Amino acid sequence: MNILPLDFYQVITKTELNDCDRNILTMLYQPIMGHISLSLYLTLWSDLDNSEGISSEYTHCHLMEVMQTNLETIINARNRLEALGLLSVYYGGNETHKNYVYELYAPLTSKEFFSHPLLNVILYNTLGKKEYERVKSFFELPEIKLNKYENITKTFDEVFKVVTKTKVDYKAEYKDRVKGEIKFSSKHFDFNLFYASLPKTVYNNKKFSKEQENLILQLSYIYNIDELASAMLVKNSINEHGIVDEKELRKAASKWYQIEHSGKKLEVIDLTQPEHLKTKLTDDSKRAKMVYRFETETPYEFLKKSYNGVKPTTRDLKLIESLMIDQKLNPGVVNVLLDYVLLTNNKKLNKNYVETIAGHWKRLNIQTVEEAMKVAESEHKKYKKMIEKTSKTKTKKNEPLPDWFDKEFETVAPTEEELKELKEKIKKYS
Incomplete structure (x- = not known):
């Protein structure tokens, strides 16, 4: 919305402002918002008729003259005050008489400021450690130990006596410490x-x-x-x-x-498969149960159960973290990968082998558990050759396969019992 120098404004406030606020604004807020924003706040404050909490009507030319700057600079400074919860802006009027209302809010107390998750961090980053500590010490109370003293303070009824009982009207609205709120847009956060x-x-x-x-x-x-x-x-x-x-x-x-920021990896092994990537299960087959397990257990839980309750080693956990952070595989997909490698590689998580498969899945953009299971089945022969390359000793022993595998590519002739089980699977998925 375009503001013109001749557009009117009024200042209102429902709060009480004092000299302590000046110190907080100057020492804590000014490094963040800049001296022009501080000047604008103090100018709007001075416009107020303190007895009424509302100013006279001014044009924006008044601000330009007092602050000796252009209107664009003033609007940028105003935006900073709004963002920091020190000012709210309201617009009204018509084409011939545009009017703005600026509501001033009290700044946070020093205690609230240094406890704030955002402002405290920004101030530290702006000032640096040495100046930050100096400013912080200015607002800290000296420690006085009173445990060796006796509290002899008088109570109210020891000093005053109420002579008459007068009915007092409490309905009027009075000034108070009214503070604005720092708000964030969620457009950059899903x-x-x-x-x-x-x-x-x-x-x-x-x-x-x-x-x-x-x-x-x-x-x-x-x-x-x-x-x-x-x-x-x-x-x-x-x-x-x-x-x-x-x-x-x-x-x-x-x-x-x-x-x-110290170069270490964040532990993400407590995540489960995102809800929007989970499978809608319609039966209780062995495969469906495995899908459910892959999607609802964290990689840490899954690996621990695969080790019969033994906690995974630090090396294993770092490997999982790498799969989730570096390769950006979803937790359920990681579980499928772990299950496949453990069952086909004699319960061993060979780092090079695991990362080779993970890299392949990343390139294929594998997102869901079903996709991971299907690609593991279809690429089994290729992965088997990878095992032989990454393993120091080769073995001719046939490796076991995951229960959820479709085993039609095996060269060994199936038994009657296996054929019966396979037919039941086909019926369920047909």
């Missing part, structure tokens, strides 16, 4: 993908509150966390009551960032 990546134990068609979603957006913005990683962090921040512990979520996001 909440559908985020919710689909959460296990059913965490998300059962019941979305989080607006405040929780806003926190997730903030953390995603600050630490550049995508939807899948956000889902994992939220899952790991659930407390014993099944509620997201926001404090733990902030810690987890910060730790995630530190790990990512």
Whole structure:
């Protein structure tokens, strides 16, 4: 919307502003929003008639003259105030008399600011460690130990006596500490993908509150966390009551960032197959049960069960992380790959062999469990040759195959029992 110098504006506020706010705005907000935005805030503040909480009507020429800058610069500064929750803008009027209302909000207290998941981080990154610590110490209270002192403070009734009982009208609206809210657009964050990546134990068609979603957006913005990683962090921040512990979520996001930026890999082995990529099962066959298991178990759980309850080694876990992070394979697809390799390679996860197959599946853009199972079946002979190349010792012993395999390509003649089982399978899938 185009604003002209002769367009009118009024300033209103429902909050009380004081000298402490000036310090907070100058020392904490100014490094983030810049000195022109601070100047605009203070100018709008000075426009107010403090006794009324509403200003006279001004044109934007007034702002240009007082601040000695052009209107475009003022609008850019205004946008920063809006983004930081210090100002709301309302538009009204008609073509001949355009009018804007600017509602000022109080800044956060120093305690709220340094506890904020977004502002605190931006201030640190802007100032650097040394200046950040200096500014933070300015707002810290000196520690006075009162445990050796006796509290002798008088109570109200020890000092005052109420002589008359007068009825007081409480209906009027009074000034208070009214603060704006920092809001985020969700256009760069796919909440559908985020919710689909959460296990059913965490998300059962019941979305989080607006405040929780806003926190997730903030953390995603600050630490550049995508939807899948956000889902994992939220899952790991659930407390014993099944509620997201926001404090733990902030810690987890910060730790995630530190790990990512120290060159280490994030553990993603607690993810399950995204909901939108799961198969709609219509029977309870052995194959369908395996599909369900591949899609509902995390790679860690699947591997642990495959090892008969023994925890996977660090080497195995790093291999899984590599499959999910570097090769970007979905959790269910990773489970199919693990099952195939373990059963055809004598319960051994040969890194080179696994990564060769993973690279092939990545190039084929394998997304679902069904796709992974089909390609494993069709490419079995090729993968068998890979085993011989990557293994130090060759064996002529026939390797067992996964139960979910279609075994029609085997050269050994099937027994009558196997033929019967195969016919039953064909009936089910026909």
